[in-house]
Amino acid sequence: MKNRFLAGSAVFASSLALVGCGMLPGGDDKVITIWLMKDSVSAAYLDRFTEAYEKENPSVELEVEIQEWTGIGKKVMAALESDDSPDIIEVGNTQVAQYAESNGLRDLTLESVRDLGSEEWLPGLAEPGSINGSQFGIPWYAANRVVIYNKDLFAEAGIDELPRTRAEWLDITDRLDQGAQQGIYLAGQDWYTLSGFIWDEDGELAVESGGEWEGRLDTPEAIRGMKFYKELQALGDGPKDSDEVTPEQEGEFAKGDIAQIIDTPNSAVQIEEKNPDLKGKLGFFPVPGKTAEAPGAVFTGGSDLIVPKNSSHRSAAVEVVKALAGEKWQTDLAKTMSYVPNKTTLADVIEGQEATAAMAAGAAEGRATPNSPKWANVELDNPIKAYMTAVLQGEDPKTAAAAADAKISAALR
Secondary structure (H helix, E strand, O other): OOOOOOOOEEEOOOOOOOOOOOOOOOOOOEEEEEEEEOOOOOHHHHHHHHHHHHHHOOOEEEEEEEEOOOOHHHHHHHHHHOOOOOOEEEEEHHHHHHHHOOOOEOOOHHHHHHOOOHHHEOHHHHHHHEEOOEEOOEEEEEEEOEEEEEHHHHHHOOOOOOOOEHHHHHHHHHHHOOOOOEOOOOOOOOHHHHHHHHHHOOOOOEEEEOOEEEEOOOOHHHHHHHHHHHHHHOOOOOOOOOOOEOOEHHHHHOOOOEOEEEEOOOHHHHHHHHOHHHOOOEEEEOOOEOOOOOOOOEEEEEEEEEOEOOOOOHHHHHHHHHHHOOHHHHHHHHHHHOOEOOEHHHHHHHOOOHHHHHHHHHHOOEEOOOOOOOHHHHHHOOHHHHHHHHHHOOOOHHHHHHHHHHHHHHHHO
């Protein structure tokens, strides 16, 4: 997921203190060290999982270390190159390619097909974990953007059916965009949202061709996605030259005169904290697609689990991963953390949770950023953002796209 990176760790209290000089009694006992990211899961969830797993596997002890997202890339790379790595690491789904390039990950293709039902995984989690046909990242949980709307403003406009197509969405957003009221607040550089519109048109941000990655914004498909973005963005007063955090769109929505934003559902908590009068008045629906047959494509953020090759207990580590990624603990995780579970077939476990159900519907059409180990280079000084601003301010889309493609290609090489 975006905005996660820097080091720091604390050993989670769920593990027992080791005896003597660090060895457990019994030659077959194993301590499985797991790096999980801060705030990914609750302490209660970890306690339940640890207690149940250790009871079912008395020769295994789980030691969980909580890591900070900031700077984690360098820390993971160092661990993969060391002789004392953790046994399991939680990583962002779009980071797997970078780590796989180090040749330091265990290939989990067999376990994925034989034991974990990989054909049912969410594509936005599974595809980034698969490199050249081998599965290195096991999908753990997902989160993605939905449309958050102000129920009162929809009711006042006489809108009693939520849009299921782009055309319907534009129509109701236009009806909501009246006077000082904004139909939608959409910042000009929200490139994650743009990505979904491009994918809906069968376009791509970048592709691999002849062993080299190249930008692909200058295609008819991608340009159609940007055209729709421009039409939607015009139905509000979002800035054309900044992204969704400058200013924070949650704060703008909390003012009460914006009908919709596109964000992850957990931002609703921030909105209600900023404006308690909106508590209970926020609704959620999936980003509409081109037709009513399926929601629109969205960027899927979330986490995969990887097993380093130099793990001291690789087989035991894989068994822990299989448990975390299996139906029982996926169901618990989804209900505990309001995440989308890793399989489309588990969507029914979050029935009745409006926000999470909206996410799950979108996640079935989810995608991730191009699976290049160097994609992080693109995001350092993201040319997609500059491209979007140029088009929104009237520059020829093909000219702007060609300039952005040149920078994307250079960053990926």
